[in-house]
Amino acid sequence: MLKKIVFLIFVTCFACFNIVFAAESGGMPQLNPEFWISQIFWLIITFGILFIVLTKVILPKISDNLETRKSQILENIETADKQKEASQKKIDEYEKIILDSKLKAKSYFNEAREKILDDINKKRAALEKDLDEEVDEVEKELSDLKNKSGEKINKIAAETSAELIKELIGEEVNSSSIAAIVEDQSKINKERKDV
């Protein structure tokens, strides 16, 4: 292995020397002035043509291309922005409509509720009034009845007491005096009851 490597290095060095010497003997073709003028001449021609064609024809086209692309992209961005704005406006409008309709719905609901409540109240009031009237009527009737019953009782009492007296005594007594007595008596009774 080691032998091989040493051999390789040796061969490499040999080849290197060989080549370097060969180069030395040949010299650098670059420093040979034989074709210098020709090279300068053709360099000026080719580079000159290249420069002129690039400057006059090709580069303006490329820069035009780049410019148009730039402006087009800017335009597109502008349009996109505008459309975005418009869509934002539409969204706002839509939201406003939704909000309005919500409010309207609420107000409708409230109105309906109030109406119904009103209705209920009215009906209840009417009903209560009816009931009150009826109660009043009944009460009135009752009180009438009460009042009348007192008088009637007195009358009945006076009549019965007049008949009783007639049976007992056998003679007619003045009915008005009996009525007065009965009245007195019922007053006394009433007072007793009240007390």
Place this chain on the structure above:
Amino acid sequence: MASNPMYQFNVYRIGPEIKLGSVDISFTNASLFMVISSLAILIIFNLGAKKKTLIPDKLQLLSELSYSFVAKMISDTAGSKAKPYFSFIFSLFMFVLFCNMFGMIPYAFTVTSHIIVTFVLAAFIFVGVTIIGFMKHGLGYLKLFVPSGVPMVLLPLIVVIEIISYLSRPISLSVRLFANMMAGHTMMKVFGGFVISLGIVGGWLPLSFSVALTGLEILVAFLQAYVFAILTCIYLNDALNLHH
């Protein structure tokens, strides 16, 4: 001589000899690859710029990304004043990049591995930047050599150093690109030669090195083009925004 790692940098004539007066301007393999690189750039970017769709296809995306990449590079290093020079720096970056990348194809010629090509480019940039500087600031451009906040005693020395560093810009710029490309390609050739000379037994190590080097060289090819362009931007920035 095919095993010579420098052989790949030889320039030879393709077709007939063309002479302009007494000067030889024949079409060479170097010229061929300059033409191929330029044509490739023009075809790719023309196809990329042709369609004007909102959503780009692959070539269009490539050309637009390159455009914005270079534009960002310039605006980051040289500011907004450098905008008029965008197309020059774009062409420069693309030319160097494509020459470097075409050089990575086996048996291809690397244009930028020749000092004369890179030096002409760098010298043109240097002269251009100097002219722009003097045109923008007049003689005030010379303030570039006088940094603010330096003690008077040191000033003569600093000014000399600044002038030397300014004058060596084209050399450093051109040698950086040329040396990187030449060294990389030479190294790849050397390791490729090892694969052959060590044969089936020992050739695997240099072969794996070769594979790794290819990846590295592609990275270097891009990086050197980027460095070349960004240094141009920095020099331009010195000339445009004088704030030393």
